[in-house]
Amino acid sequence: MNTSTQSLESVNQIENGIKSRFIKYTKQPAFYPFVGLLILFIFMSLFNDSFFTKNNITNILRQVSINAIIAVGMTFAILKGGIDLSVGAVMALAGTVTATLLVAGIPIPLAIIAGIIVGALFGFANGFCIAIGKMPPIIVTFATMGIARGFALLYTGGYPISGLPSAFDFLGKGVLFGIQVPIIIMAIVFIIAYMILVHLPFGRHVYAIGGNEESARLSGIKVVNVKLWVYIISGTCAAIAGIVLTSRLMSAQPNSGLGFELDAIAAVVLGGAAISGGKGTIIGTLVGAILLGVLSNGLNLMDVSSYLQNVIKGCIILCAIYLSSNKNA
Numbered sequence: 581m582n583t584s585t586q587s588l589e590s591v592n593q594i595e596n597g598i599k600s601r602f603i604k605y606t607k608q609p610a611f612y613p614f615v616g617l618l619i620l621f622i623f624m625s626l627f628n629d630s631f632f633t634k635n636n637i638t639n640i641l642r643q644v645s646i647n648a649i650i651a652v653g654m655t656f657a658i659l660k661g662g663i664d665l666s667v668g669a670v671m672a673l674a675g676t677v678t679a680t681l682l683v684a685g686i687p688i689p690l691a692i693i694a695g696i697i698v699g700a701l702f703g704f705a706n707g708f709c710i711a712i713g714k715m716p717p718i719i720v721t722f723a724t725m726g727i728a729r730g731f732a733l734l735y736t737g738g739y740p741i742s743g744l745p746s747a748f749d750f751l752g753k754g755v756l757f758g759i760q761v762p763i764i765i766m767a768i769v770f771i772i773a774y775m776i777l778v779h780l781p782f783g784r785h786v787y788a789i790g791g792n793e794e795s796a797r798l799s800g801i802k803v804v805n806v807k808l809w810v811y812i813i814s815g816t817c818a819a820i821a822g823i824v825l826t827s828r829l830m831s832a833q834p835n836s837g838l839g840f841e842l843d844a845i846a847a848v849v850l851g852g853a854a855i856s857g858g859k860g861t862i863i864g865t866l867v868g869a870i871l872l873g874v875l876s877n878g879l880n881l882m883d884v885s886s887y888l889q890n891v892i893k894g895c896i897i898l899c900a901i902y903l904s905s906n907k908n909a
Contacts, residue, residue: 613852613867613900620871624878631881638760644873645762646821648866650840651847652773653703653817655865656810658848659777661790661857662717664814666706667844668837669728671822674699676732678823679741679832688748696819702728703815704808711807725841732834741832752828762824769817773862786810790857846893847872850900 625632650667657664678695682688702724709720754761777783785806788796797803821840826832851868853860872893879889 611852613850613864613871616850617867617871617874620874620878624874624881628878628881631878636877636881638763640870640873640877641763641766642760643877644869645760645766646825647840647843647847647872648766648869649769649817649821649824651844651865651869652769652862653814654841654844655773655848655851655853655860655862656777656786656813657717658845658853658855659786659790659857659860660807660810661793662710662807662810663721663845664706664811664818665718665721665841666702666725666728667814667818667821668840669725669732670699670702670815670818671825671837671840672832672834673702673728673732673735673822674819675822675826675836676736676741676832676834679744679826680735682744682748683741688745692751692823695823696816699815699817699819699822700812701815703812703818706815707808707811710811711804729834736832736834738834740834742830744826744830744832748827749830750827751824752826752830762828765820765824769820770862770866773813777862782806782809787858790854790859792858843872846897846900849897855901 621632630636650671653667654664674695677698678691681691681694686694706717706721706724709715709724710717713720751761751765756764777786785796785801788799788801789803789806793803818837822837825836829836847869848860848865849855849868850871851860851864851866853864875893875896876889879892884892
């Protein structure tokens, strides 16, 4: 075999390797959302000079952080084949509980822990009704959405809670190592979720149950335990988001979080997750959340009406669900 033939074979091997890698990447759930994000990013940068600036990018990530943290918990619920409509209300309740304790003079760490426990307890209640009570997730979480919102309104009398200690604003407005603290919190939550879903048996069990619950049960997976923990995680993420939002506003609003559950679902679906469960990635959820944030920010900079923005977002989400459904058909 001469040198030219060997060189040609080497070139062919390299080309085949590149093609196989490209095909592998295109099969990843987060690939097309990531491509969509890049296209949207380029489009917004071309049509508005104020978009691609350090301050604006930081602003987008800070705004995205709340929805992204909630979307982490929603990712677990959807991967499992369920859903959690209570996250917005749980977020409001956790924020009001934390704020009330802070106003009462409770140390900041203890108040934060109490707020997170409230979210975890609501998540446990959801999981108990769904896993042990065999009730549909959409009905259970719709009911607990009303319960959590009602508790928040009763707890506060329908009025916002203000007068929080100044040190508390660090979680929502602080800067650490030159990075906004809400962005750091978001990154930590995503890293933990990634480790759980990718490197721990629990993550594989979540995917297995979402793919086929009966097969997962027959293979020895403790389905009830997994479902309980999935909703505990979802409630905990909602509580963390509520505490960060309360810190940012330095006020707890019992009506905060309205519609946040829909934004979280949108982020997960836009990130390539199958709404029926069993398929999706935590990286895809992050991409989906950022995509929504970039879209909202860009449309605001272009002075697009908020009413039209809702129409545009709704159409994009419908398209994402359609594509997801067809891929898994």
